Amino acid sequence: xxRLLPKTICRNISYYVISSNTRLSFLSSINFPSxxxxxxxxxxKRNRNRSKFIDPIVIKNVKSKKESVxxxxxxxxxxxxxxxxxxxxxxxxxLVELDESNMKYLDNKKPLDKALIxxxxxxxxxxxxxxxxxxxxxxxxxMSEERDVFPQPPAPDSxxxxxxxxxxxxxxxxxxKTTLLDSLRNSSIVxxxxxxxxxxxxAFSVQLPGSKKKVxxxxxxxxxxxxxxxxxxxxxxxxxxxxxxxxxxxxEQTVESIKxxxxxxxxxxxxxNKCDKPHADPAKTRRDLMQHDIVVEDxxxxxxxxxxxxxxxxNIKALQESLLLQAELMDLKxxxxxxxxxxxxxxxxxxxxGKVCTMIVQRGTVKRGTIFVAGETxxxxxxxxxxxxxxxxxxxxxxxxxxxxxxxxxxxPGEKIxxxxxxxxxxxxxEFRKKRSMERKADLDxxxxxxKRHADREHYMENRKTLHDRGIRYGSTYHMVERKAERxxxxxxxxxxxxxxxxxxSDVDGTLEALLxxxxxxxxxxxxxxxxxxxxxxxxxxxxxxxxxxGTLIYCFNTSIPAPIRVLxxxxxxEIEQHNVIYRLVESVKNRLSxxxxxxxxxxxxxxxxxxxxxxxxxxxxxxxxxxxxxxxxGVFNKNATFRIIRGTDVVFEGLVESLKCxxxxxxxxxxxxxxxxxxxxxxxxxxxxxxxxVLEKEIIPQxxxxxxxxF
Numbered sequence: 057x058x059r060l061l062p063k064t065i066c067r068n069i070s071y072y073v074i075s076s077n078t079r080l081s082f083l084s085s086i087n088f089p090s091x092x093x094x095x096x097x098x099x100x101k102r103n104r105n106r107s108k109f110i111d112p113i114v115i116k117n118v119k120s121k122k123e124s125v126x127x128x129x130x131x132x133x134x135x136x137x138x139x140x141x142x143x144x145x146x147x148x149x150x151l152v153e154l155d156e157s158n159m160k161y162l163d164n165k166k167p168l169d170k171a172l173i174x175x176x177x178x179x180x181x182x183x184x185x186x187x188x189x190x191x192x193x194x195x196x197x198x199m200s201e202e203r204d205v206f207p208q209p210p211a212p213d214s215x216x217x218x219x220x221x222x223x224x225x226x227x228x229x230x231x232x233k234t235t236l237l238d239s240l241r242n243s244s245i246v247x248x249x250x251x252x253x254x255x256x257x258x259a260f261s262v263q264l265p266g267s268k269k270k271v272x273x274x275x276x277x278x279x280x281x282x283x284x285x286x287x288x289x290x291x292x293x294x295x296x297x298x299x300x301x302x303x304x305x306x307x308e309q310t311v312e313s314i315k316x317x318x319x320x321x322x323x324x325x326x327x328x329n330k331c332d333k334p335h336a337d338p339a340k341t342r343r344d345l346m347q348h349d350i351v352v353e354d355x356x357x358x359x360x361x362x363x364x365x366x367x368x369x370x371n372i373k374a375l376q377e378s379l380l381l382q383a384e385l386m387d388l389k390x391x392x393x394x395x396x397x398x399x400x401x402x403x404x405x406x407x408x409x410g411k412v413c414t415m416i417v418q419r420g421t422v423k424r425g426t427i428f429v430a431g432e433t434x435x436x437x438x439x440x441x442x443x444x445x446x447x448x449x450x451x452x453x454x455x456x457x458x459x460x461x462x463x464x465x466x467x468x469p470g471e472k473i474x475x476x477x478x479x480x481x482x483x484x485x486x487e488f489r490k491k492r493s494m495e496r497k498a499d500l501d502x503x504x505x506x507x508k509r510h511a512d513r514e515h516y517m518e519n520r521k522t523l524h525d526r527g528i529r530y531g532s533t534y535h536m537v538e539r540k541a542e543r544x545x546x547x548x549x550x551x552x553x554x555x556x557x558x559x560x561x562s563d564v565d566g567t568l569e570a571l572l573x574x575x576x577x578x579x580x581x582x583x584x585x586x587x588x589x590x591x592x593x594x595x596x597x598x599x600x601x602x603x604x605x606x607g608t609l610i611y612c613f614n615t616s617i618p619a620p621i622r623v624l625x626x627x628x629x630x631e632i633e634q635h636n637v638i639y640r641l642v643e644s645v646k647n648r649l650s651x652x653x654x655x656x657x658x659x660x661x662x663x664x665x666x667x668x669x670x671x672x673x674x675x676x677x678x679x680x681x682x683x684x685x686x687x688x689x690x691g692v693f694n695k696n697a698t699f700r701i702i703r704g705t706d707v708v709f710e711g712l713v714e715s716l717k718c719x720x721x722x723x724x725x726x727x728x729x730x731x732x733x734x735x736x737x738x739x740x741x742x743x744x745x746x747x748x749x750x751v752l753e754k755e756i757i758p759q760x761x762x763x764x765x766x767x768f
Contacts, residue, residue, distance in 0.1 A: 122183040129186065130167035140180050150179050203488040205429060205474050205481070211391035211419070219390045220261065220270040220454040221383035222416060226313040227299035228306075232329035236299060236366040240273060240376075259401055259416060259456030260443040262376065271379050272416065272454050274401060295382055297375070298326050298350075302336035302363070306344040314348050323386070325360045325378055326352055332365040390453035395475040396420030400430060401456070403466040409439065411462035415473055422451045422459070422475075427482050430471040432489050434482035435462035539572065554583045554652045558645070559603055560590040563614035567638075568592055571613065574642060580763045583652045585645075595621055595632070604628035609648065611641060642765060649761040656757040659698060663691025663751035668731070670743040683717075684734040684743040693726040693751050699734070700750040701743070709741050 125139055137147040151158045154175055161168055168176075170186075177184040227233050240262050261270045274293060296317040300310055317324050326345065328338045342352055342361070351357025360378045364371040397420055403413035413430075415422075426437045438461030440448045451457040464486075467473070476482045519533035528536070558575075562568035568590060578585045588608045589599065594615045603610055603625075610625070610632045617625075617632060625632050635641040665688045672680040684701075686693075693699075695716050701709040716723050717733040726732040734749070 122181060124185050125177065125182045126187050127173055127177065127184045129170055129173075131173060132164050132167055133161055134164050136168065136173060136176060140176075140182065142180065147176065150176060154179070203484055205476055205485050207397060207472065207474065208395060208419070211394065213389075215391040215393050216389035217392065217453075219388050219452075220272050221294045221379055221386070221388055222272045222274060222454055223295045223297055223379055224274045224293040225297045225299060226317070228301070228304070228309040228313075231299050231301040231304065231307075231310070232366045233299050236297075236327065236329065236364070236372075237273070239366045239369050239372050259414060261456065269380055270454075271376055271383075272456055274416075293320070293322055294386065294388055295379060296322050296324050297379070298324050299329050300326060300341050300345070301330045302328050302338045302341055303330050303333045305337075305341050306348065311348055314350060323359075323382055324350065325362070325375070325382055326350065327375055328361060328363045329366050331363045332368055332370065338363050388454075390419045392419075392421045392452045394420055396422045396426060396428075396473075397475065398422070398473040400467045400469050400471045400473060402469055403462075406460070409460045411435070411466050412458055412460040413462065413467055414456060414458050417451050417453050417455045417457065419453055420475060422455075422457060423449065427476050427479060428459075428473050429476055429482050429485050430467035430473045432486055432493065433462055433465040433467050434476075434479075434486050435459075436479070437461050535569070554654070555586055556583060556645070556649050556652050557586045557588050557606055557608040559588050559595070559599060559608045559610045561595050561599070561610065561612045561615055562590075562592055564592060567613060570638065571641070574638075574765050575645075577765060578763055580649070580761055582759065582761060583649045585649065594618060595625075597621070597624060600624050600628055600630055603630045609633065611635065611645070613638070613641060646761055646763065649763065650759060653759040653761065656759055658755050658757060659752035660755040661691070661750055662697065662753045663688060663693050663728075665689045665693065665732075665749045665751075667743050667745055667747040667749065669745060671733070679739075681735065681739045682742050684747070684749075686732055686734055686749050688726050688728050688730050688732060690728050691751065692728075693732055693734075693749075694753065695724045698752040698754070700752060701741075702748040702750065703744060708747070709736065709738070712737075 127136065127139055131139070133148060133151065134144060137144045140147065148162050151161060151172075154172075158172070160166060161172075174184060225233050225236060241260065259272060259274050261272045263270045296313070298310070298313055298317070300306060314324070328341050330336055331338060342355055345352065346355065350359055352359045352361035354361065360382060362371055362375045362378050364375055366372070396417060398415040398417045401414040401416060403411070406412050422437065422440065424437050424440060428435055428437065437459045439459070440451065441458045442448055442451075443456060448457060476485065516533060519537040522537055523529075523531060523533060560568065560571055562571060572587070572590060575585060575587055588606055589602060591599075594612065594617055595603075595610055599610065600621065602608065608630075610630060612632060612634045614636055615634070617634065622632070633641075633644060635644065665686045668685045668687055671683045671685055673683050674680050693716060695713060698711060699709070699713050700707060714735045714737045716726060717735070718726055718730060723732070
């Protein structure tokens with residue numbers, strides 16, 4: 057008896073390959089139904105009862121039933137036995153059963169490695185979840201307290217002295233903030249000092265005439281920078297001067313400035329500017345401010361208001377006195393003793409000096425040689441200057457100074473500057489902060505990765521269900537669902553962008569995948585490539601319809617095209633290319649991509665001359681028009697070419713001419729050493745002797761695609 061083929065049922069049982077000697081015995085061994093029938097009709101009847109469609113399969117996420125156990129690296133046998141909730145002897149026996157060499161771990165001194173912990177969890181059928189040790193968080197906190205540096209606690213009143221207020225000027229655009237800053241500079245900076253303090257350190261101090269009191273102004277007149285400083289926790293500003301134009305009132309940035317000042321819990325002094333203008337209305341400005349909860353003193357509120365004219369310097373001293381009064385009410389004090397602290401206002405790199413930053417000292421005294429840390433950088437004060445570029449030996453609270461000597465990187469504006477005892481301490485603090493920053497970034501990246509993995513898993517399950525609904529139990533969802541859907545869906549392409557649309561039909565799936573891999577690596581900004589559809593086998597009527605609607609070119613690789621399909625494609629205007637060699641196909645695609653790219657047009661110089669003299673000739677309407685009498689130095693002056701008239705380094709005219717005339721005759725071209733008269737359509741353009749005439753001709757240069765796939 058010959059061996060049976062791997063089939064169980066066939067339309068005709070005689071199709072089984074059985075020797076003639078054993079066929080009858082085999083048929084008698086089959087338990088047919090009791091009623092009489094022909095074998096083939098029985099099987100056909102069974103086929104009729106078969107469902108026409110495959111019932112969809114419901115795929116559910118099956119959660120693990122294993123118990124979750126928290127473990128951590130470098131556990132001992134006792135610790136993992138406690139975590140598993142089993143006896144120490146049982147865990148030890150399991151450990152030895154895994155490998156006799158594990159007996160070295162039984163003394164409970166040598167920690168287990170990660171792979172061994174996973175093996176033990178597998179033996180006890182639990183799901184491990186790695187985490188920190190229970191006391192590791194406290195250990196990290198204590199380590200941070202020891203390695204990092206923090207602002208000092210408030211100093212006792214006996215050490216504190218009064219300090220100058222630090223003021224930031226804010227307001228809407230074009231309301232006079234810069235003019236006010238200039239007026240304040242003029243009250244303290246000599247006119248011969250070019251640039252002013254804002255170009256040096258971004259902050260300056262103003263000393264009131266006849267008084268030793270000072271006001272420190274921050275030259276950061278913008279709500280965005282102010283908000284950034286507040287968000288970083290830098291309390292560099294004590295008072296905000298809100299500048300509002302009397303002729304414009306409260307605008308968008310004025311409202312935002314009020315919002316940021318309230319968020320920072322900083323008192324406001326209102327300066328109503330431009331009171332010198334004829335349309336100024338300070339009363340209306342006060343009413344507008346009341347709508348945003350800013351009630352000035354003369355209207356029953358507690359916010360000081362000063363009407364000024366920054367342009368003419370009116371009431372600038374009154375504004376300074378109001379700021380000093382507000383500072384006295386706030387009782388601003390700081391200690392000049394102990395370690396220094398400050399805040400970064402701006403940072404830059406100066407040629408010959410290096411990395412420098414402007415800071416405002418908040419407490420302590422800064423001296424040359426002071427070691428600072430700010431964010432993830434540190435430095436030793438190498439030089440220190442004030443707003444006049446005058447070298448300072450030391451700087452106390454509320455003093456704006458420019459210091460150099462930063463290592464590695466520049467500190468960011470708004471960063472807190474803290475003094476440390478030594479360079480070793482500064483380097484250790486920076487190392488710890490960088491490590492902590494990397495750990496925080498890793499945690500954030502882990503959350504993003506976990507979310508991406510979850511989304512990809514959900515997408516994969518949807519694609520797998522799509523295949524299962526089709527009756528496909530095996531196969532790559534990426535190749536069979538994802539890539540095909542991407543190509544059928546296509547890319548969103550702007551109408552003005554050039555695009556080549558392709559449909560690929562191949563003889564086998566392996567060749568098709570090879571072609572798709574080539575086109576998947578396509579990248580060019582000159583022309584877009586879109587794969588509309590692809591598949592195995594010759595194109596069908598549906599492919600022709602899609603190609604006709606989308607303007608797609610069909611490439612067939614090693615496939616024959618049926619005559620009816622070829623006729624249909626011709627009637628629909630669909631072009632089909634056949635190739636048997638992959639190199640030829642890719643080369644054809646590259647040529648078609650190059651043909652899609654608009655040609656490059658450039659001007660090529662074909663002649664040059666110069667103007668000998670300008671003539672005024674009567675034209676139509678008896679109006680005289682300028683005519684350039686020119687000499688062709690070389691080349692050809694073609695009437696249909698582009699003429700460019702250059703006077704010195706300036707282009708006076710570029711375009712077509714109205715006419716060329718040689719010896720009282722209109723001509724279409726003039727050659728070398730010929731004298732020719734040139735008339736332009738624009739009669740307002742005049743010519744001068746020795747003007748250069750360049751004649752340019754358009755040259756069309758075909759473009760080639762800048763895509764070179766690997767191996768082609």
